[in-house]
Amino acid sequence: MTLRLFNTLTGQLDALVPADGKALRMYACGPTVYDYGHIGNFRTFLQIDILRRFLHLIGTPVFHVMNITDVDDKIIRNAAQAGLPIGEYTARYEQAFFEDLKALRVEIPEQIARATEHIPRMVELIQKLEAAGAAYRTGEGSWYFRLAAFPEYGKLSKKDLSGIEDGARVDVDEYEKDSARDFALWKAAKPGETSWETPIGRGRPGWHIECSAMAMEYLGESFDLHCGGEDLMFPHHENEIAQSETATGKPFARHWMHVRFLLVDGRKMSKSEGNFFTLRDLLLKGYKASAIRLALISVPYRHQLNFTFEGLADATNAIDRLRTFHQRLTAGAFAMGSNQAVQDAAKKAQTDYRDALANDLNTAEARAAIFGFVREANTIIDRGLFHISDRDAALAVLKDFDAVFDVIEDRDAEPTRRALEWAAQSGRQAEVAPALLASQSLTDEAVAALIGERTLAKQQRNFARADQIRAELAEKGVVIEDAKDGVRWKRK
RNA sequence: GGCGCGGUACCCAAGUGGUAAGGGAGAGGUCUGCAAAACCUUUAUGCGCCGGUUCGAUCCCGGCCCGCGCCUCCA
Incomplete structure (x- = not known):
């Protein structure tokens, strides 16, 4: 089975297969670590996670590189405001970023690449561009890429920049450039700013160069896939292509994937709109990481x-x-044997599920295949026609689902606990939802004890007491269900 | 202005040139001490509007209306 994925470069669905026949080599633009990640950031990383997990599901190994942008204008500005060296400042947010990824069960890429640890590679690349006549240095020591050196510029975002006149609709830069659209490769050091002493002068890297340098470092001059948020398509990715292909004379990434932005309440998420949420905001409101x-x-x-x-x-x-449903499968007692209807439904669900994901990662349709099966299986269980072997088949369906979606196995307690800890440490207790606090007040053991007491009360037909306990638990966010095979409970 | 995306039931959201997946919510029912869960029934003769192509269009073409994104180192 092969994944057919939309390729921004070709504008169509292309089969995504490793060029070397072994592992799929992919690069994903990671975060700029200057603040806590918001749900928009995470939508992108989650969708890339879906991609790599699906590739694994169909047996394609992946070598995935993600950069961490740990030096840029915002970082320099914010670190200065915080009175911290940028390394200390970014380390804090990088750590938070990885904690958040873990909470969301995003698999960590095989290779993490920090911009500040690859300065020499960037310098080499700029020198290469200079040798090719595509890079020039300005009076105060910054370096720019000469757009005119790359006639194919715009092929990714389908932009025709030939008609755009210099100076029109383009910010006035503090540095002089040959052409307004030329972009920075290297920024000359300014007093008080972090900088590196290098053969091309003292300064710091431009934004785009880090991705070109690091992608090539770990994946080679040409590789299979490059992904990122839709905003990066232009100018970031366009610039990466220009500088990379000019330097090597070879195609950069063969396949480009862009994740669309999310809206919040129908509007673009922004701090000024008041519809801006970090993952931590949501966890403190009591939403589970799996639901997010x-x-x-x-x-x-x-x-x-x-x-x-x-x-x-x-x-x-x-x-x-x-x-x-999963609990029902694992806790239930089923007779020996199997039901062909379940076996067939399970097989169909798995096929439909994989087909949907193979078709440009259609998660909505894939989900539907699984839910459709759940209902069929539940119906058969209700009729008492579900057998031991059917359980295995059903569990296999759920396993496939969780291999990519990863939400059934309940590992929500830990992210919530960490978020609460973080809130306490950073003085944000006021943001914690009261219902969440209430639900934290009961340990699993306390819940079990209360359930035991209730079961006893029920046996004595003391339903008043039993209902009282149930209400008490409900107040603390614990919901109980009396099933044939025992009492199930969960935290709301 | 340029480029692009979308408008499907109460909400979210797939989808196909041949007659509308799935989730959530609501209502009724079965089961249950009562609940919950689960199941059953139910909620779009209809897929923004108007034309066209076609035996037939939600799906193709044209126009219009509305919403949104990018064109500003914001994922």
Whole structure:
């Protein structure tokens, strides 16, 4: 099975297969670590996670490189405001970023590449460009890429810049450039700013050069796939292509994937709109990490996702449905044998599921295949026609689902606990939802004890007491269900 | 202005030239001490509007309306 993925470069679905026949070599633009990640950032990283997990599901090994931009204008500005060296400043947010990825169950790429650790490679690349006549140095020591040196410029974003006159619609830069569209490769040192002494002068890298240098360092001059948010298509990726292909004379990435931005309540998320949320904001409101994950991956990556709290609640309930089904499978006692109807339905669900994902990562359709199976299986269980071997088949379906979606296995307690710890450390207790605090007040052991007491009360037909305990638990966010095979409970 | 995307039931959201997946929510029912869960029934003769092509269009073409994104180192 091969994944057919939309390729921005060709404008069509192309088969995504490793050029070397072994591992798929991919580069993903990572975060600029100057603040906590927001849900928009994570939608992109989650969709890339879906991609790599699906590749693994169909047996394609992946070598995935992600950069960390740990030096740029915003970082320099914010670190100065915080009175910290940029290394200390970025380390804090880089750590937070990885904690957040872990909470969202995003797999960590095989290779993490920090810009500040690859300065020599960037310098070499700039020197190469200079030798090719595509880079020039300005009076105060900055370096620019000469756009005129790359006639194919615009091929990714389908922009025709030939008609754009210098100076029109382009910010006035503090540095003099030959042409307004020429972009910075290297920025001359300014007093008080972090800089590196190098053969091309003292300064710091421009933004685009780090990705070219690091992608080539770990993946070679040509590689399979480059991904990022849609905003990066232009100018970032366009510039990467220009400088990389000019330097090597070879195609850079063969395949480009861009994840669309999400909207919040129908508008672009922004701090000034008041609809800006970090992952931590949501965890402190009491939403589970798994629900956030599901909400952010259920709409296919090429479609705008409108993020709402209602959607988050929907996702929470959808996960409950899957988890209840899973519990039902594992806890239930089934007779020996198998039911052909279940076996067939399971096979079909798995096929439909994989086909949907293979078709440009259609997560919505893939999800539907799984949920459709869940209902079929539940119906058969209700009729008492579900057998031991059917359980294996059903669990295999859920396993495939979780190999990519990863929301059924409940590992939500840890991210929530960490978020609460973080809130306490950073003085944000006021942001913690009261219901979340209440639900934290009962340990698993305390819940078990109360459930034991309730079971006893029920046996004595003391339903008043039993209901009282149930209400007490409900207040603390614990929901119980009396099933045939025992009491199930979960935290809301 | 240039480039691009989208408008499908109460909400979210797939999809196909042949008659509308899935999730959530609501209502009724089965089951249950009661709940919950699960299941069943139910909620678009209809897929923004108007034309056209076609035996037939939500899906193709044209126009219009509305929303959104990029064109500013914001994922």
